[in-house]
Amino acid sequence: xxxxxxxxxxxxxxxxxxxxxxxxxxxxxxHALYGLLDLHGQFERMDVALRGAAVTLAxxxxxxxxxxxxxxxxxxxxxxxxxxxxxxxxxxxEVLVDRDAVxxxxxxxxxxxxxxxxxxxxxxxxxxxxxDQVWFV
Numbered sequence: 001x002x003x004x005x006x007x008x009x010x011x012x013x014x015x016x017x018x019x020x021x022x023x024x025x026x027x028x029x030x031h032a033l034y035g036l037l038d039l040h041g042q043f044e045r046m047d048v049a050l051r052g053a054a055v056t057l058a059x060x061x062x063x064x065x066x067x068x069x070x071x072x073x074x075x076x077x078x079x080x081x082x083x084x085x086x087x088x089x090x091x092x093x094e095v096l097v098d099r100d101a102v103x104x105x106x107x108x109x110x111x112x113x114x115x116x117x118x119x120x121x122x123x124x125x126x127x128x129x130x131x132d133q134v135w136f137v
Contacts, residue, residue, distance in 0.1 A: 011132030
């Protein structure tokens with residue numbers, strides 16, 4: 001594994017995300033990936049596995065803009081999930097992405113955010129024992 005050592009003394013944790021979208025307007029102040037960035041210093045190691053629809057959080061897209069029009073108002077403070085995945089990678093998280101889900105949703109694994117690791121679902125499961133805890137976020 002290629003994760004950065006943490007200063008925290010807590011357990012090593014793998015955080016599994018299956019759902020991609022939990023409401024952009026409702027979650028604009030806090031979303032799961034942001035929370036993990038905030039918590040990771042408390043643990044020896046904290047990594048993320050994206051499965052199901054959550055793999056879309058790691059797919060680069062040229063046209064996405066984190067904004068929505070509500071009547072006459074444009075809300076442009078929505079979460080940038082791809083930016084958060086980039087931040088996770090920059091902070092030393094290993095971000096594992098389910099290859100089968102990527103393909104099933106019509107994306108090419110080559111379109112994933114740089115620094116993520118695309119794996120078969122069985123390989124994701126094989127890695128779980130490397131962690132003290134597995135959380136479903």
